[in-house]
Amino acid sequence: MTLEAIIFDMDGVLIDSEKFYMESEQLILKSFGIEVEALHFRKYCGTTQDYIWSHIKEEFDLPVSLEELKEMAPVYLLKLFKEKGVELIPGVEKLVTNLAKSPLKTAVASSTGKVLIKEHLTGLGIASCFDTLQSGEEVANSKPAPDVFLKAAEVLNVDPKNCLVIEDSRNGVLAAKAAGMTCIGFNNLNYPPIDIKEADEIITDMSVLTIEFMKQVFSQAKE
Structure with a gap:
């Protein structure tokens, strides 16, 4: 087997946006008179809006429907994006620029909606570095199901x-492994760590991701 493609999640991997999701969830709870630390919502990173709000609604016994919460969420989130701006994770620009010049194929496979994926990556000047952008809203099952990764590989x-x-x-990570793919997990030291022990390799700095390093991880995982 030969490494042919690198597939990236977006939020928390390419762009430092997870903090905005957590803050928007915190603000929505505050609108119901409930005070919770933003980091309480760290456990929902990498999940869909349906999953997030159904669980938050149940946990805090919110007096509105799931659909109403899902309508509120993007209003708060987009306001934060506009006010504070989204930045690339350090090391990402160099990495994806080098990949774009290499024979390796590249994709983004994110639970975020397609419009927002395109908006973020275009605004940050790296959309053209990827051969395809895939959204969890375009497949039947969201992560931890492998669907969005398998769709990216298919395209x-x-x-x-x-x-x-x-x-x-x-x-x-579970979705990537379910797809039969090698996976490098990224634990951003600016946030509390998440349990990603199923990854084949765990890093805390995106700048270590050279093409040579990724090929080495891939080879070791296949041994």
């Missing part, structure tokens, strides 16, 4: 076994 015309995924959430 790239690459065997899933020849793909390496970069993920930062437990659900994302």
